[in-house]
Amino acid sequence: MRRWTASRDRRASIAFVVLLVVIAVAAVELTRLGGGGSGEQVAEPSVGVATAPPTQAPTTTTLGPINYQVRRGDTLTAIARRFGVSIDTIVSANHLSNQDSLAEGQILRIPPAPPVTLAVTPTSTTPGRSVRLVLGGAKRTESVTFRIDSPTGSFTGPPHTAADDGTVSTSYTPPLDATPGTYAVVVNGDQGTTAQATFEVDADPVR
Secondary structure: OOHHHHHHHHHHHHHHHHHHHHHHHHHHHHHHOOOOOOOOOOOOOOOOOOOOOOOOOOOOOOOOOOEEEEOOOHHHHHHHHOOOOOHHHHHHHHHOOOOOOOOOOOOOOOOOOOOEEEEEEEOOOOOOOEEEEEEEOOOOOOOOEEEEEOEEEEEEEOOOOOOOOOEEEEEOOOOOOOOOOOEEEEEEEEEOOEEEEEEEEEEOOOO
8 A cells, every 4th residue: 555655646746747847848938929927018910001002193195196098088177077176287287288189198197186175264253244164175066055054953055166176165144143152064065075164153242
């Protein structure tokens, strides 16, 4: 009985020593990883912050001049209408001395069509005071209408024919009882030209 008890005590002692060794190893490993210890702070892994690439403003690509080979039956009027430019623009770009004489196979330099623009002057008015509307970049002889959208309704004026340079000018006069607010100008052409702009109608300080 005593031998068994002594053997059991030795095994318990050995197990206790092994347990102490395991605890010591674990403590060393924990310290190496940055943990444990009174008053110590656990080191957190470094996390990279992803930043979005800077947003770039959209760019507008302007097509450059093109070369066009004159075909049989072509006229300068038809070519100008096809490319949406004025006859004077083609004549100037190609230094043509006689715009009525084109030779089959002749190469013409066609400048890019001007951008569509809509200017309202002034941008703020009062009832009874006119604003001037100038459209640029329309097709030659295009029929263009101007619609005015007010806070209380819409008004569409008579059609206007674009000049050879693609411009159309007209005016609009808010009625004396016009409601103050933002008025929208909407332009539509029968050859696809569209444009929009706004102006303000303020309360008449005299009234």
